[in-house]
Amino acid sequence: MTLLHILDLLSVFVFALVGARVAADRRLDYGGIALVAIAASVSGGTLRNLFLGLKPILITDPWVIGSVIAAVAITLSVRRVTKIGKTLLIMDTLGLAIATASGVQLAHNLNSPWYATIILGVITAVTGGLLRDVLCQVEPVLLHRETIGTSSLFGAIAFVILIEFNVDVTIATISGGVVVALVRMLSIQFDLNLPKFQQGEK
């Protein structure tokens, strides 16, 4: 099993956990929860693969759907959860870091130019959460209050810079992921947010 494969499965698992939980909170039925978990966990990697001309891992790797099923089963069985907010946030941060790392590494392996590597890393990381919120009809956190996209962008840029300095790919991948998690956690800790547009009128 390659690092890339492990990263993909891990990010699928944690994004499916978060997706299933958000869907459950929105009172979707079990089928809806499963579908949102699938959409939330595989759409980022799917888009990345389609953009690169590859088949999505959902239909090439049985472990992917296995990871989603495990995550949904856990969500449905662990009914009462205390402090779900914090756990979810950590999960989501973890997924974000791992997905960014898997995105930049795959793009790099396929000889994408540096700007494409950054873009593919961010797309892999943020697409699932966006689709999850659109399907659950909640305000997309990505677009409103959070530093999800920024964290992923910083991590992807860190990866590209390290590669430029001939750092080993595995080390650059892990470092990129760590940067994502750090930026995200610091922004939560100190309540940093991107500014909003201030208009003259209104």
Add this chain to the structure above:
Amino acid sequence: MTLLHILDLLSVFVFALVGARVAADRRLDYGGIALVAIAASVSGGTLRNLFLGLKPILITDPWVIGSVIAAVAITLSVRRVTKIGKTLLIMDTLGLAIATASGVQLAHNLNSPWYATIILGVITAVTGGLLRDVLCQVEPVLLHRETIGTSSLFGAIAFVILIEFNVDVTIATISGGVVVALVRMLSIQFDLNLPKFQQGEK
């Protein structure tokens, strides 16, 4: 004309009918109705084809856009309909059965593994309705109250099992479709639904 081709055109036609009707009920203009009809009817097959590395049938087969235009024309001319609810439900069930059958058959023809065949069958069947509801800004029925996904899943699993027992592909395809329709009709008849998540608090 192959069975697969006929199935694709039939599912496009009925999904376009349902899509146009839902869009009309939401007071979209004629252009919006046509666009929702297209999105509702071709997106499942399009996603299936992109995942398999094929071009979408929308741009390879003129009969597809012809089917959509016919469906929209019928919807716009038949203005007053009684018992629309029941007719729509039957149409939708038919589309679901046909699309599942076309999805599993194409995946099987291209030597997809069994889990990919099941996933592609369900994706072909449920994507259009989901996109239709998102575009029309109504609560996606797929995620909330219905047994759409489950019926499609049962039919896709039935197909895979029959293929495993060396049943002829055409017979397995038709049987898969029949299972989808049966499960869906039984669930409607007896008002069976997937359970929702019950939380301790709230």
Add this chain to the structure above:
Amino acid sequence: MTLLHILDLLSVFVFALVGARVAADRRLDYGGIALVAIAASVSGGTLRNLFLGLKPILITDPWVIGSVIAAVAITLSVRRVTKIGKTLLIMDTLGLAIATASGVQLAHNLNSPWYATIILGVITAVTGGLLRDVLCQVEPVLLHRETIGTSSLFGAIAFVILIEFNVDVTIATISGGVVVALVRMLSIQFDLNLPKFQQGEK
């Protein structure tokens, strides 16, 4: 630089301007504005390319992301704008004309049949605005009040007819774009709209 390349970059730029502005009006943060600008400006061309079996220009051409960044920077710096409504509408019309032209030309270059050329032209033109509105959670203008889809359709049909009469591709492309802009401006000027569905009951 080919005509196609220039058209793609121009449509990305104006659609990103419109997208960023709509997102800013919806009070998204800077990251959300940037993401909506990207989605609004590149998704049409991305879908066109994926349908044709090509990689999206977002990851093959650094000028694309450069255009988006420029558009977002302009939107964020020009804070107070008078008559934004009218300027936006002209921008959007321009983007629509250019994107339709780029869509039909690329499809034609790759020997797509005439119906696929028309469909790909319209998809290139309307997808971005639709996704923009879904992400910003506003009622999609495409589906409700506007002649966006119709204008694009007329332009794409004009291109196909001109090609049929052996008109030079560059002239046909420009003419197609002009038809889009003309139909759209006339429909706005004279407040023409597609009819809505009138139901008996309700």
